[in-house]
């Protein structure tokens with residue numbers, strides 16, 4: 139894998155090269171196509187560099203569920219809030235999660251009321267806090283896709299090695315392939331091609347995707363995050379669509395291999411097992427999340443803390459579920475930019491740094 143220094147990456151932001159690929163896309167396309175970029179990081183890059191506005195009008199980009207903060211269910215957030223309120227708990231989380239609204243409050247309000255909620259940059263930070271605070275229970279909110287799951291697995295293994303009985307995780311990792319199945323099998327589906335998330339594939343490879351592409355006759359290109367990566371992924375997908383070809387191609391080969399990172403995959407299989415998971419606004423997708431294997435159940439915060447039965451009710455205004463499935467654009471939400479802004483978010487996609495609604499707001503994609 140090439141070392142990605144700033145100078146190296148500058149080549150992937152070179153306007154002349156990006157324009158050359160864009161010109162090829164314009165020459166290639168002959169009819170309308172709807173493509174979904176899975177990852178919220180890709181959505182933000184597309185908006186930031188204005189790539190959506192430079193594509194031919196025939197190509198519509200819709201935005202997928204690849205924002206972990208956005209798809210974490212209200213039940214899990216409420217569960218996190220109940221755990222974080224308990225007196226001997228230090229609740230640790232990535233910063234994005236703190237402002238995501240639960241049913242009645244968020245982690246920030248728990249902290250303001252005296253709860254011990256700490257922002258960490260890695261689950262290993264939470265393990266360190268556990269080692270330093272043996273009289274407290276340390277819980278890490280383990281959100282994310284396959285990309286962040288190996289670090290969560292490593293934290294559990296490390297806590298076991300250190301004999302820490304005061305560390306646990308609230309398992310919330312979600313998986314891309316089951317979400318693709320859910321989107322493509324929906325009667326509302328209008329996705330004809332996918333840009334698969336490069337960072338997820340860096341861990342998992344893309345060997346899971348060809349059967350999905352074949353089953354739904356939907357071509358895919360594994361795509362990175364720089365402007366040149368994105369237009370290359372779009373070009374490869376459009377070429378397959380125009381040629382009537384269904385395949386999974388790799389437009390991010392400087393980082394991704396077909397097999398992925400086998401060591402990370404082995405660690406994931408050791409610590410986690412696939413479980414059904416509820417995706418916020420979408421519903422339960424079978425085997426779409428990671429739960430802890432039997433051997434690591436003692437590190438599961440849901441086993442350690444009784445949070446009772448949680449009843450939740452989603453905002454009646456927020457259409458995040460439709461946005462996350464590519465059915466609607468953020469600018470089609472009646473609350474976008476009025477009732478719902480980054481300062482007064484009604485839904486997670488306006489809070490998260492990877493949320494599509496936040497991207498539309500930040501980069502000025504107004505109501506059409």
Ligand code: SF4
Pocket residue numbers: 455456457458461468471472473474475478479483484485486487488495
């Ligand atoms: S703009 Fe706000 S209310 Fe509308 S879908 Fe996005 S997060 Fe929900």
